[in-house]
Amino acid sequence: MLQITDYSKSYGGDKKAADHVTLSVNKGDIYGFIGHNGAGKSTTIRAVVGVLDFEEGEIFIDGHSVKDEPMACKEVTAYIPDNPDLYENLTGIQYLNFVADVFKISAAEREERIRKYAQAFEITGALGDLISSYSHGMKQKVAIISALIHEPKLMVLDEPFVGLDPKATFQLKEIMHEMCEKGSAIFFSTHVLDVAEKLCNKVAIIRQGRIVASGTIEEITEGHSLEETFLEAENE
Amino acid sequence: MNKTVLLLRTLLLSTSSVNLLKHSKDKKKKRRVILAYVGLFCLYGMLVGYSFAICLGYSVYGLTDSIPALCAVTISALAMIFTFFKVNGYLLNFKEYDMIMSLPFQPSTVAGCKFLYMYIKSLPWYLSISISMLAGYGVFAKPPVGTCIIWLILSLFIPVIPSLFASLLGFIIAKLSVGFKHKKAMQTILSLIFVLFCFSLRYIIEAFFRNGKIRETLESMSGSIKQAGKIYPPIQWFSETIVDGKISGGLLLAGVSILLFSLVFFYVGRSYRKINSALQSHRAKSDYRMTRQKSRSVIHAIVFKEFKRMTGSVVYMTNGAIGVIMAVLLGVITLIIGFNKVIAIVTNGAPVDGKMLQPAIPFVVYFLVGMMSTPAFTPSLEGKNYWIVRSLPIKKETLYRGKMLFNLYLTVPVMIFSVLCLCISAKVPRTETILDVILGIMLCCFSTAWGCACGVKHMRLDWENEVEVIKQGAAVALYMLPNMLVVMALVVLVVFLGLRMDRRVLSLIFIGITALLSLLSYLRVMALAKKE
Numbered sequence: 001m002l003q004i005t006d007y008s009k010s011y012g013g014d015k016k017a018a019d020h021v022t023l024s025v026n027k028g029d030i031y032g033f034i035g036h037n038g039a040g041k042s043t044t045i046r047a048v049v050g051v052l053d054f055e056e057g058e059i060f061i062d063g064h065s066v067k068d069e070p071m072a073c074k075e076v077t078a079y080i081p082d083n084p085d086l087y088e089n090l091t092g093i094q095y096l097n098f099v100a101d102v103f104k105i106s107a108a109e110r111e112e113r114i115r116k117y118a119q120a121f122e123i124t125g126a127l128g129d130l131i132s133s134y135s136h137g138m139k140q141k142v143a144i145i146s147a148l149i150h151e152p153k154l155m156v157l158d159e160p161f162v163g164l165d166p167k168a169t170f171q172l173k174e175i176m177h178e179m180c181e182k183g184s185a186i187f188f189s190t191h192v193l194d195v196a197e198k199l200c201n202k203v204a205i206i207r208q209g210r211i212v213a214s215g216t217i218e219e220i221t222e223g224h225s226l227e228e229t230f231l232e233a234e235n236e
Numbered sequence: 237m238n239k240t241v242l243l244l245r246t247l248l249l250s251t252s253s254v255n256l257l258k259h260s261k262d263k264k265k266k267r268r269v270i271l272a273y274v275g276l277f278c279l280y281g282m283l284v285g286y287s288f289a290i291c292l293g294y295s296v297y298g299l300t301d302s303i304p305a306l307c308a309v310t311i312s313a314l315a316m317i318f319t320f321f322k323v324n325g326y327l328l329n330f331k332e333y334d335m336i337m338s339l340p341f342q343p344s345t346v347a348g349c350k351f352l353y354m355y356i357k358s359l360p361w362y363l364s365i366s367i368s369m370l371a372g373y374g375v376f377a378k379p380p381v382g383t384c385i386i387w388l389i390l391s392l393f394i395p396v397i398p399s400l401f402a403s404l405l406g407f408i409i410a411k412l413s414v415g416f417k418h419k420k421a422m423q424t425i426l427s428l429i430f431v432l433f434c435f436s437l438r439y440i441i442e443a444f445f446r447n448g449k450i451r452e453t454l455e456s457m458s459g460s461i462k463q464a465g466k467i468y469p470p471i472q473w474f475s476e477t478i479v480d481g482k483i484s485g486g487l488l489l490a491g492v493s494i495l496l497f498s499l500v501f502f503y504v505g506r507s508y509r510k511i512n513s514a515l516q517s518h519r520a521k522s523d524y525r526m527t528r529q530k531s532r533s534v535i536h537a538i539v540f541k542e543f544k545r546m547t548g549s550v551v552y553m554t555n556g557a558i559g560v561i562m563a564v565l566l567g568v569i570t571l572i573i574g575f576n577k578v579i580a581i582v583t584n585g586a587p588v589d590g591k592m593l594q595p596a597i598p599f600v601v602y603f604l605v606g607m608m609s610t611p612a613f614t615p616s617l618e619g620k621n622y623w624i625v626r627s628l629p630i631k632k633e634t635l636y637r638g639k640m641l642f643n644l645y646l647t648v649p650v651m652i653f654s655v656l657c658l659c660i661s662a663k664v665p666r667t668e669t670i671l672d673v674i675l676g677i678m679l680c681c682f683s684t685a686w687g688c689a690c691g692v693k694h695m696r697l698d699w700e701n702e703v704e705v706i707k708q709g710a711a712v713a714l715y716m717l718p719n720m721l722v723v724m725a726l727v728v729l730v731v732f733l734g735l736r737m738d739r740r741v742l743s744l745i746f747i748g749i750t751a752l753l754s755l756l757s758y759l760r761v762m763a764l765a766k767k768e
Contacts, residue, residue, distance in 0.1 A: 011261060049627045074629035085620040087541060089548025094540075097529055101537035102628045111529045118526070128524030130548075 001027050001154050001185035002048065007057035008209075009043050017043040019209035020057070025154070025187050025202070028180045032196035033189040034230060035206035041189040042082065044206070045158050048187070049079040062153055075103075078147035082158040082189075084139045088132035092123065092142045095131060096149060103150035110149060117145040120171045136163040144172060148179075155179065157188035161195060173199055197226040205233045243341060243349045248356065251700060272694065272710040279713050280360060282721075284368040291372020300376045304387070304478040307369040308394050308471040311362045315395030316402045318358045318707075320430065323406025324423065324550045325703040326354050327504075329515045332700065337509065344505025351403055351501065355395065357708065366391035373478075383478055390474055390486050396493035397470050400500045405430060407504050407511070414514035424553040431558055432565070534630060538638025539645065542614060552610075552617075555706050559607030560650040566604060567657030575662035594664055595734035595742055596727045598676040601654040603723045605647050606679060609687025611639045612715040615695045616705035622697050632765035636688055640761070643684040651676040671743035678750040683719070685757035690715040692764040 002025035009018040018040040025031040035041050046052035048059055050070045058065060064072040086095055093114070100110040118124040121141040131139060140163050147155060155176075161169050176186050176199065190196050196203055197217060203226070204214035212233045213220050221229045249255050253269040260266055287310070291303050327350045336346055370387050373379065379387075409430070413423040466472065470492070473485035532540065546552045570578050576590045593600075615636070618625060625635055655676040659669040694711035696704075706712065733742055 046623075051623050051626045071629050071631065074627065077627075079623075079627040081623055085623070087545070087621055087624070089544045090541065091524075093524065093529075094544065097532075098537050098541055099628065100529075101532045102534055102630055104534070105531070107529045107531045110531070111526065114529070115526045124526060125522040125524050127526075129522060132548075 001025055001029070001062055002031075002187055003058075003060040004044070004048070005058045005060075007044065007047060007054060007059055009040075009047060009052065009054045009056075016209045018047070018054075018206075021206070021209070021211055022057075023204050023211060023214050025185045027153075027183050027185055029185050029187075029202055030176055030180055030200045031185070031187045032200035032203040033187065033206065034191070034193065034196055034203055034226075035189075036191075036234065039206045040209040041206055042158055043209075045079075045156055045187075045189055049077060049156050050074055051079075076153040078150065078152035078155045080140070080143045080147050080155075080157045080160055082162065084136075084143035086131045086139055086142060089130065091130055092127040092134070092138075095142060096127070096146055099146040100149050105150055113149050113151075114145060117148055117175075120175070121145065121168050137165055137168065140164055141168060144175075148175065151182075151184075153184050155184060155186045155188075157186070159190060160188055161190065161192060193225075193227045193230055197221075205230055207234060239341060240345055240349055243336070243345065244352055244356075247349060247353045251357075251704060268694075275694075275710050275714055279717055280364045282717060283361065283364045287365045287368040288372050291369050291376075295372065295376040300373065301475075301479050303369055303373040303377075305471050305475040307366055307373075307391075308474040310365055310369075311391070311394045312398040312468065312471065314365070315358065315362065316398035317431075318361070319354055319399040319402035320406055320427070321551070321555060321707055322354050322703050323403055324410065324427070324554075325701050326350055327403055327406065328410050328512060329550075330701055333512055337512075342505065343508035344501050347504045347508045348497070348501040351399070351497075354403075355399055358395070358399075359392075362395050363391060366394070379478070383481070386483075386486055387478055390477060390489055393490050393493045394470065394474060397496060400493075400496050404500050404504070410511050410515060411507065414511060421547075424550045427550060427554045428558065428561060431554060432562065534634055535638045535641060538630070538635060539642045542610070542639055542642035545614070545617065546610070549702060551703055551706050556608055556610050556646075559604045560646060562607075563601050563604040563650050563654045566601065567654035570661045571657045575658060578661075590662060592731055592735065594662055594668070595730045595739055597658045597662065597664070598651075598655055598672045598679060598746075599723055599727045599730060601651055601658065601676060602679040602683070603720070603727070605651050605654070606683035606719060606723065607716070608712075609683045609691075609715055609719075610643045610646065611636070611684060611688035612691040612711050613705045613709055614639045614642075615688075615691045616697060616699065616709055616711065617702060619697050619699055619702075619705075632768055633762055636692060636761050636765050639691075640684045640688050640758075643687065644680060647680040647683065648677055651680050668739055668743065671740060671747065675743055675747050675750065678747055678754060681754040682750050682757065685754050685761060686719070687715045689757050689760045689764065692761055692768065695768075 002023075004021055004023050007018055007021040008016055010016045021040070021044055023031075033041050033044070043052065047054045048061070048066065050066055050073060054067075058067065060066070061073040062076050066073050087098070090098065096114050097110065100114075105113075114127075115124075118127060121144070123138060123141045123145075126134065126138060127142075131142065134142070140160075144160070147157075160172060164172065173195075180186060200217060202214070202216050203220060205212050205220070213229070217226065220226070224232075253272065257266055257269055287307075290306070294300060294303055294306065327347060330350070337343070366388070370384060370391075373387075374384060406427070409423055409426040413426065470489050473489040475485075476482040477484075477486035477489070546556055566578075579588055579590055579593060652673055655672050656669070658664075659672055664672065690711040694709065694714065696709060696711075699705050730742065730746065
């Protein structure tokens with residue numbers, strides 16, 4: 001579903017924010033992308049979703065090149081950034097309708113999906129309020145619903161659990177599993193190693209822009225905890 | 237370091253491109269900043285040339301002594317308008333409010349620094365006028381060097397009082413608005429009323445003096461300016477200091493400016509926290525029930541988003557909608573009092589034949605409607621939200637088409653309405669009226685596409701305050717100033733040509749030229765969208 005090959009990105013200086021990153025996310029995978037602050041997680045994620053241009057390497061989503069066929073990639077992808085800056089002057093429901101219009105979701109389908117996910121995240125009552133009045137967690141919930149509204153084949157999330165309450169965190173994990181069972185793939189970055197260990201079937205560890213380990217949880221940890229493996233990889 | 241200086245320095249640094257030039261490693265960004273500076277200096281140059289030319293005109297007619305007063309009037313008017321448009325967004329309701337107010341600063345210090353920040357940011361505009369007028373005055377009046385130095389020093393004080401007045405008024409409007417349920421709408425309406433009042437001030441003053449039977453004094457521009465000095469003493473203080481060498485006037489100007497600054501910010505500081513808190517608080521009903529949803533096409537979804545962006549921002553509304561509101565008012569007033577009466581008011585009773593001005597009707601309306609083109613700043617307004625449209629399957633071409641369509645929805649109906657009002661009142665024949673309406677629509681298309689071309693070419697997403705792109709953006713400046721000057725020239729040209737050739741042919745020629753320019757601008761937008 002997602003194939004990153006030799007992807008590199010620098011911001012003008014000599015140092016590369018992402019350095020020959022190669023990884024592959026298949027249908028049904030919940031793929032965790034872990035690394036410390038500034039390791040290159042967001043740089044990679046932003047390139048995957050077509051927000052950031054890049055010079056070197058190739059990224060394919062569902063067989064389409066992000067560089068050459070960005071629209072085809074975006075049609076099947078959903079992205080939730082680490083800090084959901086949404087349109088503050090729209091109400092929650094207006095924003096969700098905006099995204100649904102962009103993906104040409106019929107009125108009946110969007111209604112059903114918004115109803116389902118808004119109830120799951122307990123945000124239905126607030127959908128008529130302006131986004132500017134929302135807390136960080138509420139914005140995050142609206143961003144998640146907007147990502148689910150078109151049933152993406154690939155969902156890319158940057159630190160999705162930051163700011164969510166425990167119940168919403170649980171709901172998001174359930175939705176992630178549900179999506180993967182239906183054949184979608186999930187690629188997300190996180191700092192929370194416990195979550196990654198329990199939720200993901202595959203992980204990649206990135207350090208100073210380079211992938212230092214990747215594969216299934218079992219392959220990477222070799223019987224240790226993910227935390228120990230991560231710290232070991234960091235100290236190498 | 238003094239806290240005020242520290243805060244002011246940080247505020248200036250945080251929005252300064254110089255910092256970006258110094259520390260950014262991104263060459264593309266640096267090049268953009270340099271180009272923006274080049275563009276800005278070109279605009280300063282245009283203003284300098286324009287101001288100097290006015291001084292020459294005054295001197296040729298022996299009105300050199302009126303130049304200092306003219307300089308003070310121009311700077312004061314500009315300072316009042318500039319500041320008033322920026323109050324909401326800089327002085328009040330600004331993004332970093334929580335961060336700054338959580339630091340150990342007095343509310344009055346924060347408010348004072350924000351004011352000084354607005355003042356310093358606009359100072360190059362004021363100085364461009366002042367220095368060029370000083371040069372114009374110097375050539376003909378040959379004042380001693382000391383007078384020139386005093387002129388320059390006092391130029392720094394001239395904008396202070398009108399800026400303080402505009403700040404205080406913006407503050408009072410905000411204070412009144414917070415008591416209302418729809419405080420943003422209330423603030424927008426009150427702001428628009430004030431701006432309209434400013435634009436019609438000249439006529440109000442004239443009407444006031446006409447009643448006093450001193451119309452003779454106002455028959456020349458010089459007389460009007462001197463009269464302005466009587467209503468607003470700082471103009472007289474400045475003029476007296478320069479022309480008559482009365483130092484007391486200069487001291488009075490500096491002293492009163494400093495005193496008023498202290499008084500205003502003592503007053504503002506007292507309820508600064510309360511008003512900002514009220515402006516930033518949001519009413520949340522939390523009682524939404526899922527109802528039937530409607531679907532729209534992608535382009536109309538963007539149009540709707542743009543509409544909500546406009547209605548959600550006082551700065552956007554007051555800047556983006558002022559031209560169309562004035563055009564509607566012009567249409568209605570013309571219908572009520574008649575075309576010839578409107579011309580008499582605008583031209584100060586000059587013996588102008590109304591029929592002669594008929595071919596200029598679409599350009600006159602366009603002067604107001606095209607005052608601002610929303611796509612000149614809406615690409616930049618995406619700011620931190622840009623990730624949304626970039627990560628969604630929206631082609632950039634579609635995004636900009638949506639932004640342009642919104643501007644057309646805003647301007648075309650108003651253009652048609654006002655042109656029809658003016659044509660009906662002026663008794664323009666039917667065919668000419670139709671041609672005028674078509675020309676008006678074409679002008680709207682041009683304004684939209686040209687505005688969008690400027691907006692995309694000079695898009696700036698890393699702003700901290702929307703005022704930076706709506707009021708101070710390079711794109712807006714590049715759209716607005718040449719556009720206004722060209723329209724003024726076109727009004728003269730069309731009247732001149734209208735006397736020499738068939739009116740219908742003239743309209744058709746202008747329709748053709750405008751359509752071509754619109755198409756070229758549109759193609760430019762599409763090319764820029766592909767390149768971006």
